[in-house]
Amino acid sequence: MRVLVTGAAGFLGGELLRRLTGVHEVLALDSRQGVEAAHWLVGDLADPKLVGDAERLAPDALVHLATVPGGAAEQDPALAWRINVEAGQELVTRLAARRAGLRVVFASSIAVLGALEGAVDDQTPLRPRLLYGAHKAIMEAWLGTLSRRGDIEAVSLRLPGLVARPRGPSGMKSAFMSDIFHAALAREPFVAPVGPGATMWLMSSARGADNFVHALTVPVREPFAFTLPAVRASMGELAAEIARQAGSDPAQISYRPDAGLEDDFGRYPPLAARFAREQGFEDDGDLASLVASALATIRETRT
């Protein structure tokens, strides 16, 4: 199968490319070239020429990771709309016109859910508050409609907080969930912008990439968009487990909660991701396994 991966130079893209290379023919698209994959398409996702190049290569599947993330979208709403909605819609439309039944695996986000009250399941209505969450909900709706019509086969995976992203500015408002891992390994103090009782849904990037690989061949059916299972943990539990496994000093972690971040990322209730589990998508099992996976990925990337 010929698979086009957008956002391929990102950290999740990199993990995905490693898994796909040798199994599928991989076309990698991003604004900068990453290290792996045979064929790179480098440029702006909103550039018709680049999209034309991708179209001529006639992929059988699209894994659409490229996005303007939450914080960056709030900074530049017009750019975010153009990339997250218009460019994605255009890319899918053009690829689907060439390849009937195009498999589209879309990186959606739990940001589509918005503020939550009570437990979450597959029936929870979507009430995004971040522009980013609205953009993802919009793409879910569009891809679902095209799937219902038989034009494409879409699987939109709502990702929880992925750990650990690389250090440095990512435009993600949830970057703190990853930064705490790096701080522990570097024996640096870390100030968490949410309180120890803030609850999050988390997944290791390795497990995230596994789920994307699974989505390339899973039978597609309604609902075409669903929430992935995730490990639910509080910031305090996460901090303690990271310190234990990294051998760092828990006293280096302090808390200075930001009300906005707590609202957006620190109030995730229990999650029953029944549909995703039935389809064979998995979380990391427990917090210890999740932390071990995230630390292992950081250490591998360093060497």
Add this chain to the structure above:
Amino acid sequence: MRVLVTGAAGFLGGELLRRLTGVHEVLALDSRQGVEAAHWLVGDLADPKLVGDAERLAPDALVHLATVPGGAAEQDPALAWRINVEAGQELVTRLAARRAGLRVVFASSIAVLGALEGAVDDQTPLRPRLLYGAHKAIMEAWLGTLSRRGDIEAVSLRLPGLVARPRGPSGMKSAFMSDIFHAALAREPFVAPVGPGATMWLMSSARGADNFVHALTVPVREPFAFTLPAVRASMGELAAEIARQAGSDPAQISYRPDAGLEDDFGRYPPLAARFAREQGFEDDGDLASLVASALATIRETRT
């Protein structure tokens, strides 16, 4: 209140303008000029200059009726996306930037629901199959997010089949629901493209316009998009009631069901539009009142 109405030269726009004139300051926008309202903005909704003109007039409220309807959207998906999604998004964004808390009343459609099984209520998930339905669902999601953020106050009304639209090509796949009224008044034979047992959700255009007026001042709360109540009737019941009130010969009505139209428009189950009723939105009460209202509007328009 200064109210901008798009699609103002359409049949629903005309009914709405008659109700708003004298009560509010009305700005009317459409690709051609209608007969009423003080201030017309004529041009393409996707034209930045026209949108700029509207923006400078700083409306307090937007009633967004303009759309590329179902059948026309299937004929030209790119145009429909541009008008139904991109132009709407751009217009709302620009008006909201000038007027905090802009009231936006959006003409959504029951097409957002898609194929239905069992009764419909406010929790029924959105599974559109028509591109038009997807576009409306996308706009609902966008406007809901902006409302949740406090940028605007959106009310998205999911309209059932409105009767009676004027005769002639409208780009609506559901035009047959209106054409039967005109045929009865003209004493012409009518071939229904759905069977007599096909069930529909209907509202008179007069009641539809009343509901839009109500939406301009109703308190806004979650969910910001909801299905309007409607009279549910079969094609056979509708035909009999029209013939009775119009004094036409029921034998002039015959049936030649089209499977696609039956699927899209002829399988509407019982509807409980609880949220809309609580907010004060109403249907026509019963089939006899609905038919009387539709016939009265046609007769008024003729004179």
